[in-house]
Every structure is written in structure tokens, then in C-alpha cells.
Amino acid sequence: MSAAVELSDVSIVLPDGKNLFGTFSLGLGTCLTGLVGDNGTGKTTLAKVIIGEISPATGKIVRKGKIAYLAQNFVLVREQTLAQCLGIDAKLGALRRIYEGSEDLTDYDILDDDWSIGERTQNRLDQLGLGHLSLDRVIGTLSGGEATRVMLAKLLLSDPEYLILDEPTNNLDTESRQDLFSFLSKYDKGALLISHDRELLNYAQEIVELSPLGVKSYGGNFDEYKRLKALEDSAARAELASAELKLEKTLREAQQKKKQKSTEIVTVKSVRCAPEWGKLNVKRK
Numbered sequence: 001m002s003a004a005v006e007l008s009d010v011s012i013v014l015p016d017g018k019n020l021f022g023t024f025s026l027g028l029g030t031c032l033t034g035l036v037g038d039n040g041t042g043k044t045t046l047a048k049v050i051i052g053e054i055s056p057a058t059g060k061i062v063r064k065g066k067i068a069y070l071a072q073n074f075v076l077v078r079e080q081t082l083a084q085c086l087g088i089d090a091k092l093g094a095l096r097r098i099y100e101g102s103e104d105l106t107d108y109d110i111l112d113d114d115w116s117i118g119e120r121t122q123n124r125l126d127q128l129g130l131g132h133l134s135l136d137r138v139i140g141t142l143s144g145g146e147a148t149r150v151m152l153a154k155l156l157l158s159d160p161e162y163l164i165l166d167e168p169t170n171n172l173d174t175e176s177r178q179d180l181f182s183f184l185s186k187y188d189k190g191a192l193l194i195s196h197d198r199e200l201l202n203y204a205q206e207i208v209e210l211s212p213l214g215v216k217s218y219g220g221n222f223d224e225y226k227r228l229k230a231l232e233d234s235a236a237r238a239e240l241a242s243a244e245l246k247l248e249k250t251l252r253e254a255q256q257k258k259k260q261k262s263t264e265i266v267t268v269k270s271v272r273c274a275p276e277w278g279k280l281n282v283k284r285k
Contacts, residue, residue, distance in 0.1 A: 003027035004162040004190040005050055005067070010059030012042065012049055020045065023058065024215040026208065028162070030190040034201040034222060037210035043194045044072065046210065047164050050192070065161025072166040072194075074151050078140030085139050086154050091117045092135070124153045127186075129179030145176030152180075163191035169200050198222050 005028040012020045020042040028050075035043050048054040050061065051069045076085060083089040094110040095117065111117075125131050128149040133142075142150065148171055155163065169177055177199075184191070184203050195201055201222035209216045209225070218225045 003029050003062075004064050006062040006064075007050070007056075008060045008062075010049070010056045010061065012045060012054075013057040014045075019057075021210060021212075021215050025059075026215055026217070028190060028192060029206075030188075031205040032184060032187070032203055033190070033192050034204035034207045034225075035192055035194045035210065036196070036201065036207055036222075036225070041210045041212070043210055044166055047166060047192065047194060050164065063162075066158060067162045067164060068155035068158055068160035069164045070148075070151055070155055070166060070168060072170065074148075076139050076147055076151070078138070080139050081135065082133055082137045082139065082150065083135040085150060086121060086135075086157060088117055088121055088135075088157070121153075121157060124156045127156075127183050128153055129176070129182070143173070143176075144171035145173050148172060149176060149179065152183075161189060163187075163189070164194070165191060166194045167196075168193070169195065169197045201225075 007024070007026045009023055009025060011023045014020065035046070037043050045054065047069065049056050050063075051067050052061075052063075081089065083092055090110050091112075091114055094107040095115070097104070097107050098111065121135070122131065125133060130146065130149055130153065133146070133150075139147065139150070148168060152165070152168070168180060172180060181200070181203060184193075184200075193200060193204055201207065204221050206220065207218045207222060207225040209218065209229075218228050220228070
């Protein structure tokens with residue numbers, strides 16, 4: 001599996017001097033990768049390092065192609081139309097004028113040979129279950145789930161090589177979730193899914209865990225990750241119990257030796273010389 005993003009000997013140090021994960025290397029391939037960890041461990045910070053918004057303290061990052069990032073707290077302009085939000089309104093206007101007979105070179109410059117912009121946009125909206133929306137629909141009339149998928153459609157129109165989605169299911173209703181899951185199950189490029197959503201993470205082919213101890217990768221989806229973690233925890237508990245038994249045995253043997261040595265010292269101190277039985281009388285001749 002080729003890597004879309006390669007991080008080599010990277011360390012991330014916060015302004016207060018805290019090193020988040022030590023020094024680590026990580027390859028993100030052309031598959032769905034789930035990024036997990038407790039709140040505050042640095043998942044979003046790592047995402048911003050990957051896209052180049054934050055520079056690592058050490059190490060090298062190789063990005064093979066464009067990376068598109070859907071932030072957890074994205075901002076939409078409620079008064080915009082769908083076409084304006086997607087950033088295609090100028091091209092659609094130029095295309096319409098050209099079809100109406102415009103020979104203005106400015107229109108051709110705006111279009112930039114993107115003759116399929118309308119078709120590509122509709123395909124992306126269809127992929128995300130938004131095909132029913134008209135391009136003149138006002139953003140403020142969309143539901144939270146529709147707004148999230150519109151932002152994802154905007155990213156996809158830039159034709160990125162890699163996606164990073166930060167908590168993409170936060171504002172999705174049941175129908176929107178299923179549309180997102182359906183899209184991801186067919187997505188043929190790599191994506192990093194930052195989430196606590198177990199159902200979403202079960203679409204991943206690998207899980208990357210962040211903790212103060214470092215960065216660790218596990219093959220398989222979230223359920224497989226939990227199984228492997230349970231085995232690790234069980235092995236760690238068994239190893240700890242064995243170490244505690246060995247330590248207890250060592251301490252007990254040390255105490256026994258100390259007690260034995262103390263007994264020997266007491267025994268030596270209790271020895272007394274035999275009493276005199278009288279003096280020998282020596283007769284002189």
C-alpha cells in the first residue's frame with residue numbers, strides 16, 4: 001500500500017514546551033484510516049501538522065498530492081447560494097454566457113477549460129446524497145447534516161489526493177450518516193477519519209492511536225483495534241502480575257537472608273568463655 005502522506009522522525013511541541021507524542025514516524029496510505037485518542041491528546045493538532053498549518057519541531061513530512069481538510073468547526077455564510085459556497089458560481093456564469101454566444105475572452109479565462117464543472121458538481125452532490133439540492137439554494141436553509149456534506153462536496157471538487165475529516169458525523173442525522181457511510185465505502189482514495197464514532201471508524205482499514213506514550217498503528221477497523229487492545233492489556237496485566245510476584249519473591253528472600261544474618265550475629269555474641277576452675281598449684285622441689 002503506497003503512502004499518500006509520510007511523516008518521518010516527527011515531533012510536535014506545543015508553545016508551552018509540551019511534547020505531544022515524542023518522536024514518531026507514520027505513513028498514511030490510500031485507504032481509510034481512523035485516528036483515535038482521548039480528548040486533548042492532539043488529534044486535531046496532528047491533522048494541522050499534516051496539512052502544513054502547524055510546523056513540526058523536528059522531522060520531515062512528504063505529501064503526495066493535494067490534501068483537503070474538513071475542520072470540525074467549519075464556518076458557512078448563511079446568505080450564500082450553494083453555487084457560491086462551492087466556489088463554482090463564477091465558472092457557471094461564464095459557461096452560461098459562452099453557451100449564449102459570448103465571445104468575451106474574460107469568460108474563457110474564468111472558465112479555464114473546466115467545461116464539465118456542472119456535471120462534476122452534480123456527480124459530487126449525488127455521491128453525498130445531495131442531488132436534490134438546486135445550486136441556487138440558500139445555505140441558511142440547509143440542515144446541519146446537509147451543510148456538512150456540502151462542505152465535503154466542496155473539498156471533493158478540488159480533486160484532492162487525500163482527505164482529512166475531523167468529527168464529520170457530529171451534526172449528521174441518521175439519513176445523512178448513511179449517505180456519508182455510503183460515500184466512504186466507495187471512496188477510492190485515502191482519508192483520515194478523526195472521530196469517536198464507532199460506526200464510522202468501522203469503515204476504516206487501519207486505526208492510528210494517539211496517546212502520551214506515542215503513536216501506534218493497528219491493522220483493521222475499530223472493532224479489530226479494540227480486540228487487539230484487549231489482548232495487549234491482558235498481556236500487560238499478566239506481565240505486571242508476574243513482575244510483582246518476582247518482586248515479592250525477591251523481597252521475601254532478602255528479608256529471610258537479613259533475618260538469618262541477624263540470627264547468626266546474635267548467636268556469636270552469646271558465646272562466653274568457660275569459667276576458671278581454680279589455679280594449678282605448682283610445687284617447687
